[in-house]
Amino acid sequence: MDVRQSIHSDHAKTLDTTGIRKEFLVEKIFEADKYTMVYSHIDRIVIGGIMPVKNTVTIGAEVGKQFGVNYFLERRELGLINIGGDATIIVDGTTYTVKNEEALYIGKGAKSLEFKSVDSSKPAKLYYNSAPAHHTYPTRTITKNDTVAQPLGSLETCNKRTIRKYLVPDVLETCQLSMGMTRLEEGSNWNSMPTHTHERRMEVYFYFDMDDETIVFHMMGKPQETRHVVMHNEQAVISPSWSIHSGVGTKRYTFIWGMIGENLTFDDMDHIAMKDIR
Ligand SMILES: O=C[C@H](O)[C@@H](O)CC(=O)C(=O)O
Numbered sequence: 599m600d601v602r603q604s605i606h607s608d609h610a611k612t613l614d615t616t617g618i619r620k621e622f623l624v625e626k627i628f629e630a631d632k633y634t635m636v637y638s639h640i641d642r643i644v645i646g647g648i649m650p651v652k653n654t655v656t657i658g659a660e661v662g663k664q665f666g667v668n669y670f671l672e673r674r675e676l677g678l679i680n681i682g683g684d685a686t687i688i689v690d691g692t693t694y695t696v697k698n699e700e701a702l703y704i705g706k707g708a709k710s711l712e713f714k715s716v717d718s719s720k721p722a723k724l725y726y727n728s729a730p731a732h733h734t735y736p737t738r739t740i741t742k743n744d745t746v747a748q749p750l751g752s753l754e755t756c757n758k759r760t761i762r763k764y765l766v767p768d769v770l771e772t773c774q775l776s777m778g779m780t781r782l783e784e785g786s787n788w789n790s791m792p793t794h795t796h797e798r799r800m801e802v803y804f805y806f807d808m809d810d811e812t813i814v815f816h817m818m819g820k821p822q823e824t825r826h827v828v829m830h831n832e833q834a835v836i837s838p839s840w841s842i843h844s845g846v847g848t849k850r851y852t853f854i855w856g857m858i859g860e861n862l863t864f865d866d867m868d869h870i871a872m873k874d875i876r
């Protein structure tokens with residue numbers, strides 16, 4: 599398990615490219631027939647990918663010791679979105695089918711977690727976020743029909759996109775996790791600009807749906823002290839509450855956002871005026 603400490607903005611602004619990448623970037627989310635796991639001390643979010651190909655991938659008692667519990671979700675909830683082929687996920691004996699761009703919410707207390715691909719030539723790619731939780735909400739799938747889609751931006755400002763909300767209060771109850779997927783249209787390359795922070799929640803962006811020639815410059819830092827992280831396909835970046843999070847690609851792309859913290863109010867953002875960005 600890759601552990602990332604919390605980071606003060608005064609420290610973050612002194613870092614060079616290598617230092618920034620070490621603190622904030624998650625370079626490898628998917629490994630065949632494995633799960634990856636990054637534990638950030640920022641709100642104790644856990645992020646990673648689960649990619650069963652030929653074998654069943656399980657998250658079992660091996661992680662219990664690292665979390666000081668008997669099993670991973672003893673005191674946690676988990677949300678995942680599948681960006682690959684169809685998956686079969688067995689949670690405490692109940693089987694869920696999670697197709698491409700469908701999600702699964704797993705409530706606190708689920709002991710046994712098994713992940714399989716329906717077709718090993720089209721492996722499932724399950725991107726997940728997990729947050730501390732103290733109440734059990736029911737485990738359930740979220741199909742595209744269940745989501746709330748919000749069109750945003752315009753071609754003139756190069757940011758025409760659709761925010762698809764999967765794990766939000768209008769769709770289902772969670773303790774503190776919210777997640778969704780934002781897809782940019784052809785010819786649009788800016789996400790989350792005009793930009794914002796939210797002192798009350800941290801956020802993680804996972805960029806995907808990019809070819810080898812496409813990169814995204816992810817903007818971070820305090821609004822008056824910005825930095826960037828260059829993102830390649832299927833990489834994630836951690837955004838502390840004090841940081842903006844916005845990106846511009848050399849071409850269109852898609853990303854999954856996940857937030858945890860004080861509230862579940864999507865619109866609770868501190869908007870930054872363009873003239874104030876440095
Ligand atoms: O707090 C909300 C998150 O940063 C994202 O939902 C923003 C986003 O997807 C976008 O504007 O493209």
Ligand SMILES: [Zn+2]
Nearest residue numbers: 794796801843
């Ligand atoms: Zn945000």
